[in-house]
Amino acid sequence: MKKYTYTDKKDTRSGFGAGLLEVGRKNDNIVALCADLVGSLKMNDFIKEFPERFFQVGIAEANMMGIAAGLTIGGKIPYTGTFANFSTGRVYDQIRQSIAYSGKNVKICASHAGLTLGEDGATHQILEDIGLMKMLPGMTVINPCDYNQTKAATIAIADHKGPVYLRFGRPVVPIFTDADQKFEIGKAWMVNEGSDVSIFATGHLVWEAIQAGEQLAELGIDAEIINIHTIKPLDEEAVLKSVAKTGCVVTAEEHNRLGGLGDSIAQVLVKNRPAPQEYVAVDDSFGESGTPAQLMEKYGLNAANIVAAAQRVIKRK
């Protein structure tokens, strides 16, 4: 198992804030919008440097999505910022009609996704957003794993013409990817090559998968770990190549097991190379209040769950 260490921990939303500032400096057409969550989205540095390119819309997310769609008419590249729940479920029809169907170049940037939002509870912990967004034709769906990758993704999506859903989170997590990485949309990232089981993880679960890989190695299981930061378009080639070698799959995501990464992978397997698969995901339920670590344990989303799932799926080969 390839060794991954970290010297620093940061929240992925701070990676978004840093990426927004950097891409804003490179490209005058970048504009940002926020619905009364500037501090939470870490947008202050961008606002300070580019006040005329920032639009505070107040607590009116539907209007924010419409204004963002309109700003593209005239060549602007709008980045909208609010919590994942208010970036998707609350404004689904606005995104569907004014952005996705209209083919508008809007970057929907969503923080506080999933259970790790923590104490605010289920009203704010959306676990359905990946599914909602990936079902929209033409929508790109990205869920990076740490600060550096979120920053790189934030910069990279400016060069992609078309709507993007960029999902990140609230808690401080280890930084284990390179600071100067090149982010390629739709290109899976090989974390560790292995031969016994393929673990496809996204977002915060990538670090958990690495922890699981180390524990599995101690048990004599050689796990291949792949970071699927882009859920749509999915890197089908990487998935199939890995499964050809291992013959079984664990998927890991901070999302409902219905409609997330696991289902995207399953669809590729069913069509091309059927293989046993275990889901590490929320079992079709809402979340609740608690610390991120407590919630990840209670809802079965930590390294221990990935280890158990790998052991189960290997037996099914």
Add this chain to the structure above:
Amino acid sequence: MSEDINKLERIASQVRRDIVRMVHACQSGHPGGSLGCTDFFVALYFNAMERKTGFDIDGLGEDIFFLSNGHISPVFYSTLARAGYFDVSELATFRKINSRLQGHPTTHEGLPGIRIASGSLGQGLSVAIGAARAKKLNQDNHLVYVLMGDGEQQEGQIWEAAMYAPYNKVDNLIATIDYNGQQIDGATEEVLSLGNLKAKWEAFGWDVIEMNGNVMQEVLAGLAEAKSRTGKGKPVLILMKTEMGNGVDFMMGSHKWHGVAPNDEQLATALSQLEETLGDY
């Protein structure tokens, strides 16, 4: 001026013919609101708006228009075709399979003249605000127009946008409400009363003017007045009184023709009331 008005009225007559023929041909669509807004569309595209030839979706250096109540697509398509954005023969494909003229307007099929999809109500004003802000960032002094329905005023997003624009001094924007008092289930006063719309929009900080939308001279004067009020720190709203079905006597003033197509006999009656001025498609 009177010569201009005569010319515009003749275009409007042809657009009204196009509308009833399009809706009849596919036996679906929304003739009532389309006929009611015909004079407004013709005045806008053939007089008020500064437009470039050809179509560029970004609309840099020209006035641009958004239709929020997308169901009145027949009047939009006919006006665009008559204004030269695409060939009038394509009007025959309205709502049919493999057409660029979808039931509700869309950019998806690449129809020149359309800049946003609309149909699900309440979204166009926000889009227009975004486009108006983009124009300011681009130092483009042209205007953004948007048309909404009056029933559409029941959507919450309208009021989010209504609150945003005055506070942010979006004063390169002219929004118009087609105030015909009708919606699918009946009179707006009976379905969900809009109350005093003028007072509501004024309370939100808009510069509101009223206009009769079915007398060409008054439409021209109203649009000129609205234009003169732009650039003064406030967005402008035109409350445009129209009659649903205007120009076809049996369709006028009733919600029943909101989304119903005429049969062969009704089509003949309607066409007998509308002079063919520019040649049917």
